[in-house]
Amino acid sequence: MTSTRQHTVVDSPYGALTLVAADGVLSGLYMTGQRHRPDEESFGERVAAAEEPFPEVVRQLTAYFAGELTEFSVPVRLEGTAFQRSVWEQLVRIPYGQTWSYGRLAAELGKPGASRAVGLANGKNPVGIIVPCHRVIGASGSMTGYGGGIERKVRLLEFESRGAGAR
Missing domain, CATH: 1.10.10.10 (Winged helix-like DNA-binding domain superfamily/Winged helix DNA-binding domain)
Structure with missing residues (x-):
């Protein structure tokens, strides 16, 4: 079963963050130079941060970095063993x-x-x-x-x- 993947890149106080979604659910948040970062080709089509499902992820990350959010509520899809x-x-x-x-x-x-x-x-x-x-x-x-x-x-x-x- 293959999922539809999309990604976007947003700025943060810790450098660029690549957000990856699988079938519309956040499945990756990777930092520049991160160890165990998958190949870019696996991230799917690059879309604007304003496209679903990214706006809520970006809103919560922005609130977190502003010190206004201490617990995330965006759904995540954790792919692993x-x-x-x-x-x-x-x-x-x-x-x-x-x-x-x-x-x-x-x-x-x-x-x-x-x-x-x-x-x-x-x-x-x-x-x-x-x-x-x-x-x-x-x-x-x-x-x-x-x-x-x-x-x-x-x-x-x-x-x-x-x-x-x-x-």
Whole structure:
């Protein structure tokens, strides 16, 4: 079964973001230079950000970057293995402005010994920021791996911690 894919590119404080939709549902949010970023050819036709389904995604991202939104409500289509999807679905439970360790994420999944596998799945999250994989850190508090780069991860966490502290 082949899905109809479209994409658009929008600016953000963290560089250009490529938004990808499959059958009208957001299935990708990729940063420039992101590790595990699919080939551009797989993104489908490029359309304007004003075309469906992108306006609501752009509206929520704009509100997030303005510090006005702490939880996204746009539907997402997470394409991956059953284990990867279970990790990504757990990521949205991490509260804005907080972090969990890979170990805690594994424990929340009922697989306390799977922190390494959780880390690998986390790194392949196809919908960055909205599915907040940047909120997962090493057990020691270290800024371990992030598909969008450690510098972006640190900036996103600092941004959220300032916003969470002001609430």
